Structures are given as structure tokens and as C-alpha cells.
Amino acid sequence: MESLQKLIHQLIDSGELISATLSQRRKRDPEGFTKVVIKPVELKKSLYYQFAYHYSNKVTHENIPAAEVERPLMELFEETMRQGLLCTADADYQILISKKYKVSILTKTATKTQADLNHNRKKRYILDEGEPVPFLVELGIMNENGKVLAKKYDKFRQINRFLEMVQDILPALPEGRELTIVDFGCGKSYLTFALYHYLNIQQRRPLRIVGLDLKADVIEHCSQLAERLHYDKLRFLVGDIADYNELDQVDMVVTLHACDTATDAALEKAVRWGASAILSVPCCQHELFAQVQNDELSPLLSHGILKERFSALATDAIRARLLDLMGYRTQLLEFIDMEHTPKNILIRAVKGSAGDQATLWQEYTVFRNMLSANPYLENACRDLLPQAAETSKA
Numbered sequence: 001m002e003s004l005q006k007l008i009h010q011l012i013d014s015g016e017l018i019s020a021t022l023s024q025r026r027k028r029d030p031e032g033f034t035k036v037v038i039k040p041v042e043l044k045k046s047l048y049y050q051f052a053y054h055y056s057n058k059v060t061h062e063n064i065p066a067a068e069v070e071r072p073l074m075e076l077f078e079e080t081m082r083q084g085l086l087c088t089a090d091a092d093y094q095i096l097i098s099k100k101y102k103v104s105i106l107t108k109t110a111t112k113t114q115a116d117l118n119h120n121r122k123k124r125y126i127l128d129e130g131e132p133v134p135f136l137v138e139l140g141i142m143n144e145n146g147k148v149l150a151k152k153y154d155k156f157r158q159i160n161r162f163l164e165m166v167q168d169i170l171p172a173l174p175e176g177r178e179l180t181i182v183d184f185g186c187g188k189s190y191l192t193f194a195l196y197h198y199l200n201i202q203q204r205r206p207l208r209i210v211g212l213d214l215k216a217d218v219i220e221h222c223s224q225l226a227e228r229l230h231y232d233k234l235r236f237l238v239g240d241i242a243d244y245n246e247l248d249q250v251d252m253v254v255t256l257h258a259c260d261t262a263t264d265a266a267l268e269k270a271v272r273w274g275a276s277a278i279l280s281v282p283c284c285q286h287e288l289f290a291q292v293q294n295d296e297l298s299p300l301l302s303h304g305i306l307k308e309r310f311s312a313l314a315t316d317a318i319r320a321r322l323l324d325l326m327g328y329r330t331q332l333l334e335f336i337d338m339e340h341t342p343k344n345i346l347i348r349a350v351k352g353s354a355g356d357q358a359t360l361w362q363e364y365t366v367f368r369n370m371l372s373a374n375p376y377l378e379n380a381c382r383d384l385l386p387q388a389a390e391t392s393k394a
């Protein structure tokens with residue numbers, strides 16, 4: 001291990017490391033991460049290394065200051081992972097660690113360039129500053145020269161972050177035909193316009209988007225803006241999510257900060273349409289707060305503020321697991337949003353298998369029963385949860 005430690009020290013100390021990918025777990029663990037991807041990132045003008053831990057159904061991130069990164073990186077090799085690829089502009093180093101901890105280091109031709117490093121260090125956005133984007137100008141986020149207004153910078157970052165999350169799931173969307181997207185509870189629709197611009201104008205995907213909201217005045221305003229921008233395939237309608245029956249087939253459902261169980265109504269619609277992708281940022285999760293009961297959790301539940309936060313997290317865990325049970329692979333990601341709450345959770349689900357359904361269901365029912373929860377989404381989708389039908393028959 002000494003030769004590896006020396007190499008890691010040299011690459012970190014000189015700032016040469018462009019990326020590291022660690023794989024091949026020493027001991028199999030279905031709950032554990034299977035890969036770790038490490039890259040330098042600039043945060044608050046300092047160099048950090050971002051560790052992305054890849055699990056079967058999610059990716060978690062940890063940013064570690066450059067000065068402290070050697071130890072956790074070495075520990076991953078010492079305890080968990082048996083293979084690694086460390087990339088610099090001069091060479092790639094392939095690391096192989098035997099069962100008996102014998103280390104081999106193979107030096108290979110570089111596959112990454114310095115440009116990759118610069119790219120990582122200076123964040124590039126999907127919508128770049130300096131180039132006027134008509135909808136951002138209309139919404140007062142940029143001026144006509146493409147300069148982002150100082151007080152709108154958070155919004156600009158948030159729109160870009162959202163688009164990055166959409167970018168990640170592009171391969172899950174059908175190709176070769178017009179996409180249909182619905183944004184439930186679209187409100188002022190900053191992100192609906194962003195989605196249209198990104199998919200239709202930047203990515204040249206034929207599509208139509210429907211934005212639905214209860215508020216007639218907001219919908220009127222959004223419709224006028226869509227007209228001014230000549231976004232011909234973006235329509236805004238007044239209506240309640242639960243009553244929306246206009247379409248038979250939808251490819252992607254977006255629902256951002258729709259209040260309480262309005263999110264569940266949107267998720268139910270998405271699942272029944274068989275949408276290929278769902279992006280949902282829940283908000284005001286009150287339902288479980290009124291239901292949750294468990295004497296063993298009394299130290300937590302007896303404090304209103306903790307009960308509220310716990311109920312919100314448990315609600316999202318329930319939603320994610322129910323989506324997994326209805327044919328989706330679901331991830332929970334951090335979504336920074338200055339307008340509503342500083343930090344939110346985004347539920348991102350794409351069609352696919354999340355794993356053994358019997359185990360998922362078993363874990364779900366134990367969790368739901370432990371909390372005495374009676375979730376809207378489970379009740380609304382009972383017919384789509386075959387295990388539920390079997391259990392209620394038993």
C-alpha cells in the first residue's frame with residue numbers, strides 16, 4: 001500500500017489529479033456503493049474533491065477539501081475497493097489490489113486532458129451567461145446583453161441545476177417522435193420555460209408541454225409570455241391536477257412544489273400514463289404529520305419541529321418506494337431552491353426495475369406500519385401495487 005499512498009500524495013499535492021474512479025468492492029454488499037468517482041471542484045474559491053458514491057438506485061455526493069482528501073481516498077482502497085483508475089494529463093494509473101492487499105500500479109497513456117480539469121474547476125452552465133436567452137430576458141433574469149442580474153443569480157443557478165437534472169435523464173426519454181410533457185402546479189413557470197428552451201431549442205427535440213395550475217391570473221400571464229416568445233407548443237391551462245384528463249399518454253411529468261398531496265395526485269397521473277420520467281420536488285408535506293404515531297419514536301415525535309421534518313422525509317421515502325414498486329428506478333437528489341425553502345429534495349424517477357419487488361414491498365409495509373401511515377399515493381394506486389391486493393385479500 002505504500003507505493004499507492006506515495007502516488008496519491010504526489011497527485012494530490014501537485015494538483016495533477018483530474019479524476020479517480022474506484023470500483024470492484026472487496027466484499028459484496030447489495031446496500032453498499034459499487035463505484036466511487038472523484039473529481040476536483042472549485043467551491044467558494046477553494047479546491048475540493050467531490051466524491052460521487054454510486055449505489056444501485058442512487059448517487060450521493062461528498063465534497064472534501066483538497067488538504068484533507070488523501071486519507072479518505074486511501075481508506076477507500078484499504079477497506080473497500082480493489083480497482084482504481086487515477087487520471088492525470090500526463091498518464092493514467094491503473095490500480096489493482098489483490099485479495100491479500102498486494103498493490104499493482106500500471107502506468108498507461110493519458111485519456112484525459114488538462115481541459116477536462118479546467119472544465120471541472122470552472123462551472124459551465126447549460127444556459128451560459130453572456131449569451132442572451134430570450135425567456136431569461138423576459139423573466140428579468142438576464143439583461144439584453146446576456147448579463148445575469150446580480151439579485152437574480154440564485155434563480156439563474158437554480159434553473160441551470162434543474163436543467164442538469166433533466167440532462168441526466170435524457171436517455172430515458174423516447175426518441176424519434178414528439179415528446180409530451182406536463183408540468184403540474186406550474187405557477188409562474190420559470191422552470192417550464194427553461195424546459196421548453198432546453199429541450200426544444202437547444203436539444204431540438206420535437207415536443208409539446210402543458211403547464212397546469214389552479215390560479216387563472218398566473219396562467220394568463222404565462223400564456224401571454226409563451227406567445228411573446230413564440231413557444232408555440234407550450235400551453236398553459238387552469239385546472240386541478242386530480243381532475244386533469246386531457247391526455248392519454250405523457251412521456252414526462254414535472255411537478256415542482258405542488259402543495260401537500262397535490263404532489264401525490266401528480267405522481268399518480270404520471271404512473272398511470274406510464275411516463276418515462278418523473279421529476280418532482282414535494283412541498284408542504286402535511287399528510288403524514290397528522291398520521292404518524294410510534295411510541296418508540298416519542299423522543300423525536302414529541303417535538304413539533306422534529307415531527308414535521310421527520311414526517312416530510314418519511315413522506316418522500318414512502319413516495320420513492322411506491323414509485324420503485326410501480327416500475328420506476330427512483331433517486332432522491334438535493335434541489336437548491338431559494339424561492340421556497342433553501343434546500344429541497346427532488347424525486348427523480350425513470351422507468352425501470354428498482355430490484356426485487358417482494359423485498360421492496362416487505363420493507364415498505366414494515367416502514368409504513370411502524371409509522372401508522374396511511375399514504376394517499378398507496379391508496380390512490382392500490383390497483384397498481386399487486387402485492388397490496390394480495391395482502392388485503394389475505
Ligand SMILES: C[S@@+](CC[C@H](N)C(=O)[O-])C[C@H]1O[C@@H](n2cnc3c(N)ncnc32)[C@H](O)[C@@H]1O
Pocket residue numbers: 184185186187188189190212213214215239240241242255256257258259262283340
Ligand atoms: C409553490 S408554487 C410552485 C410553482 C412552480 N412549480 C415552481 O416551482 O416555481 C405551487 C403551485 O402549485 C399550484 N397548485 C397547488 N395545488 C394544485 C392542484 N391541486 N392543482 C393544480 N395546481 C396546484 C399552486 O396554485 C401554485 O401555483
